Amino acid sequence: MLWRCTVCGMLHEGDAPPEKCPKCGAPAEKFVALTEEEAQKIYTSDRTNDIHMEIATLAAKIVKLAQEGIDINLDPPCVSLFKQAKDEAWVIKLRSKAEIAGHASRGKW
Ligand SMILES: [Zn+2]
Structure with a gap:
């Protein structure tokens, strides 16, 4: 229960x-x-929410790594690639966080 x-x-x-x-x-x-229904929503969404949290954590790591690459500034193509990776990882992070917030507001947490 x-x-x-x-x-x-x-x-x-x-x-x-x-x-x-x-x-x-x-x-x-x-x-x-x-209720059984409320509990079921929580149990079935538990792993999915953990996955979203881990994806957000990994994306934050990518943002940090990409920033390090930008700071090293080896050559323009590298810096450009790191900037792109940083922007993309940021979107991945925000997307997963938004999904978790959406789940929580619907009792799936
Ligand atoms: Zn309390």
């Missing part, structure tokens, strides 16, 4: 809610049991 803290949104798995919320300290009575 899945429980959600109505104060901060923290999730808890178990037969009963926790004595107090590990995130905000709210007491057990502040937790509500999720």
